[in-house]
Amino acid sequence: MDNNYTSKRIWLEKDKKGYEDWCKLMKKAGLQTEETLDFTWGIYDGKRLIATGSFAENIIKCVAVCKDYQAENLLTQIITHLIEEMNENGYFHYFLYTKPEKEKIFQSLGFKKIVVNEDVLFMEQGPDDFSTYLHYLQENKKSGQGAGIVMNANPFTLGHQYLVETAAEKNDQVYVFVLSEDHSEFSTKDRIKMVKAGVNHLSNVTVFSTRKYLVSQATFPAYFLKDKAELTVAKTQAKLDAQIFKEKIAPVLDIRVRYVGDEPYSKVTEVYNQAMQEVFGKELNLVILSRKAIEGDIVSATKVRKALSEHDEKLLLEFLPATTYNYLKKNF
Template sequence: MLTQKRLWLAKDAKEYEQWREFLKTGDLFPEDDATYTVGIYDGKKLIATGSLANNIIKYLLVCKSYQSENLLTQIIVHLIDRLHEENIFHYFVYTKPDKEVIFRSLGFKKIISVKEVLFMEQGNPDFTDYLHEIGQFDRQGQNGSIVMNANPFTLGHKYLVEQARKVCDHVYVFVVSEEKSEFKSSERFALVKAGLKEFEDVTVLPARDYMVSSLTFPAYFLKDRAQLNIARVQAHLDATLFKERIAPVLHIKKRFVGEEPYSKVTNIYNEAMKEVFDPELSLTILPRLAIKGEIVSATKVRQALKEHNESLVESFLPDNVFAYLKDKNKI
């Protein structure tokens, strides 16, 4: 007899290990981001599972010898019911492309897929709404783009924008919306917008769930803890989504990034963009701005804030960001 139950992965080490080993049989390697997990058992044998990472359905797997039992649909319906119980009505799925038919039958819409990953959603506001939102700012021409976390916005970020402006008719700056940084999304967006307000040929837009997010590129936020093979797959998904669905809406032909001397994951992202974009989009990798021989980075600013090194913080930040930090007693 088959039984279904919730798995308490954070509390039960044995259950967690069984779950991880089962996922490996389907070439799934979890990143410890599951907030809710359900399993179906045949006796003590785990034969099907699925998880939520907040509003993302992922880690779906059914044992091959049980795939005629309709267990995957049972798992998905259970997870959707769980989301509805928590009043979440906009959710996503991050799974393998062979699951597309099942999810379409349950009302999901495809956003993008690559060889290894399928990305779909259900609920509103959806990706179509997002494209309409940013499409209102479309300017004809040879436009460029930058995606930044800006945690916080530094003179290095501003320098990147200034270099892009030299070769583009208009520059779109997308600020990562994910709430996984020391500075909140609303703070970062406001500081970037204020820091670039002098440039009439620059538009600052939110990335929402569709660029460098827990959905498209969760490994980005794990940095050195990320498995690099998984980061590579996610980077290709994020880059493909940008190239095929977002860039055409704003006539974006160029994307700009800074050199990355510190993070292997960000380097993988830069490599993936170069590979995916060519030849429709050009990727320009610019040397990082250095001040008095020291490369400017948001990481160094955050460290300087912890160490109360006000002079370094001030030298690396635009005036508006420095004034904001002073006002909020963060220095």
């Protein structure tokens, strides 16, 4: 590094001046400041912040270099340092959001494109990548046209089961993708077990994990910040997520239709459903089912979690399939 430049970690929550400088650079680069970040690194020319980059878990975000310094190879230095830090944290597979025009730069740093649209480019680097995931789906494909459902199942309710059963009645195969993010009350492992138990009676249903490729902190972080996410940001992320499903995953499994529940509670999930309709167009059918209601009360995982905390056995028995109820009783 040029002797005139120094570099250091910026503690955004503790360093008021550092945070202000970082916000100015983000604004100049046209990047969001309302991001969840674990680590931020900065390069300085004297006291002026001239380059920065951050990550959350294994997702590189908020990478920016001042226009006056873009010939200085600072981007490479930022990315190299972030990767070293992620390695220290046990991550060896990385995701990256950037602007579409940056593709060649990041390709030269070893990143591969997953998907791109007019707003954002989504890339990754490391072993066990998207091509490996698509190969895994291909190997587990069943014959016949398919339907897709993506769910968090936190936990798996009668509403989720109704969605799967409806799809299973009307399609040769149903592929249920369970979110792999551990940002919910129940772990990925537990949620997948509850889903598999809850659909075990349906012979034409296959359950997959999403890994990091659908509704994840990488593709759709607004989903996990439902109370805080700006809807314009959520829509951009939702479109990217829908695009991955339509262009990459649906063709591998011959999925022609995706089922979702309507969304009376969450604005972000409603935006996601709208984004899917826009992105899917006529090529992929989106079926929005009315949410299952019991005696006029809409079934939701949120209500179930509340009932669990309040030991409301009556609601749990009404809203959960026996498989989930028994699993929760045995394990929690």
